[in-house]
Amino acid sequence: MLQLNYIRENRDAVIERLAVKNFKDVALIDAIIQLDESRRKIQNESDAIAAEANAAAKQIGDFMRQGKKEEAEAVKSQSSGYKERVKQLTDRLAEVESELHDKMVQLPNLPHSSVPAGHSAEDNEVVLEHGALPALATDAHPHWELLTKYGIVDLELGVKVTGAGFPVYKGKGARLQRALINFFLDQAAEAGYHEVQVPIFVNEASAFATGQLPDKEGQMYHVTEDDFYLIPTAEVPVTNLYRDVIVKEDEFPIRHSAYTPCFRREAGSYGAHVRGLNRLHQFDKVETVQIVHPDQSYQVIEEMSLYIQGLLQKLELPYRVLRLCGGDMSFTSALTYDMEVYSAAQQRWLEVSSVSNFETYQSNRLKVRFKNEEGKMQLAHTLNGSALALPRIVACILENNQTEKGIRIPAVLVPYTGFEWID
Template identity: 75%
Template structure:
């Protein structure tokens, strides 16, 4: 959530930066400023009236001690309306604060100065490309056919048990999933991240804190009876561990990692591009999260990007890094890099990770603060990255490593799988 003081003091800049996102209801900025002025005026009136009431109370007490009862009663009669007026102002203040909050949460984060203006994915910038595209034989198969051929993933059985988008991993397919999870967690631990096993159900306050609510409620699975949500990513419970916490400046950076299943409704997704593992309702992912000092966040952002790339390099997967344009960026992000791997059988790029810096947008909602060296409270910066999401990594691994002998397992995973080939 944007800070109201910043909006008020930098109106034109806020409007200009929201324009980079192609954010249309820019009138919300002025509505927020007007409501904030109403809030401040009402608060000032309440404070002034409260001061008058306190002064009158002191005068009455002093006059009573002096035995000047008649004078005290006169002032008491004159100040009799203070209580009712203060209650009215309190009600007005609560109402305008609610309306201000409702408007404020509709404003997305401001994009970083490096974010290019654009409408969609076609306007994203390629930052770098790494590795060579493998040359596969003419009879190369996409991963869903390889999964059936080697009986390692059963999409139909998942549909029977639950529905489309919930595959069943079997045999070496299940073992390979577990191997990747353990490898990614071990690498995160080596990089200084503390492993956490968080809940996979969250309450509304947690969804609001990281920006999934009220923006993405239609994309999350809701458990209505208990008013809980299945997590779309471990970012949500991990970051919320520090909700309403004042952290110590010397504890930065706070580095967390977790493996969780993730759940996304993906409403409206259809077509060949979502076939097989390309888009699922349930999938496994290892996430990394950092809470950092504001002065360090963009250096940390680049370090997190390099870390995710190191995982792709270890798996020997060709990839590219994209800087997302304003129109393709998430609601809460100030800057996002997407990592995409090249699927040789499908002949297309598949997104496998996003690394984002949210600056103070999440921490303002979460009230994650620290006391700076000047003694003043400041908001921390939050960042997160997929390290990595498994489905498309597995899809690309199966496709790119296929041969007449079978599917070659990347060398770094063999100690975890216990086998070198799926054949």
């Protein structure tokens, strides 16, 4: 959530920056400013009456101690309406604050100045490409055919047990999945991330704090009886570990990694691009989260991008880095880099990671703060990055490393899988 004082003091700049995200509801911004003005006016009036009531109470006490009952009764009579007036103002203040909050959560985060304008993925900026694209034989198979050929993932069995988008990993497929999870967690530990194991259900307050609600409720699985949500990413529970926490400045950067299954409804997804492992309702992911000093967050996002690129290089996968345009960014992000791996059999780029800087958008909801050098409370910056999501990594490993002998396992994974080939 944006900071109210920034909107109030920088109306034109907010309108200009939000236009990069194709958000042009100026009336909403003006309504927020007007409600804030009303809120402050009501609060000032309530404070003034409360001060008068306190002064009257003190005066009554003084008169009573002096034995001046008539004077005390006169002041009581004059101040009898204070309590009711304060109650009226308090009720009105609650109404205004509720309306203000409802409008505030409709504003997306402000994009960073480096974010290109645009409306869709077609307008994203390619920052770099790394690695040679594999040249496969003309009879090379897409991964969904390889899954069946080698018996490593059963999509139909998952449909039987649950439904489409819930695969069953078998044999070397299950071992490859576990190998990737352990590899990613070990790499994160070496890079200074502290591993945590977190719940895969969160409450409404947690989903709101990281921006999933009210923006993405249609994409989340909701356990209605308990009012819990299945997590779409470990970012949600990990970041919420610091909700309502005042951290110490010398604790920065706070760095965590976590492995969890992730759940997304992916409503409206269809077509060839969702075949096989390309888009699932349940998938595994290792997430990295950082909470940092505001002065460091844009240096940190570059470091996180390089870290994720290092993982892809170790897996011998060709990739590219995109800076997302305003129209393709998430509601909560100020700057996002996507990492895409080239799928040789499908001859297309597949997103495998996003790393985002949310600046204070999440921390304002979370109320994760620190005392700066002047002793004043200040909001921290939050960042997260997939490091990495498994399904498309698995798809590209299978497709890009297929040979007549079988599928070659990247050397870095062999100590984890215990085998060099899927054959």
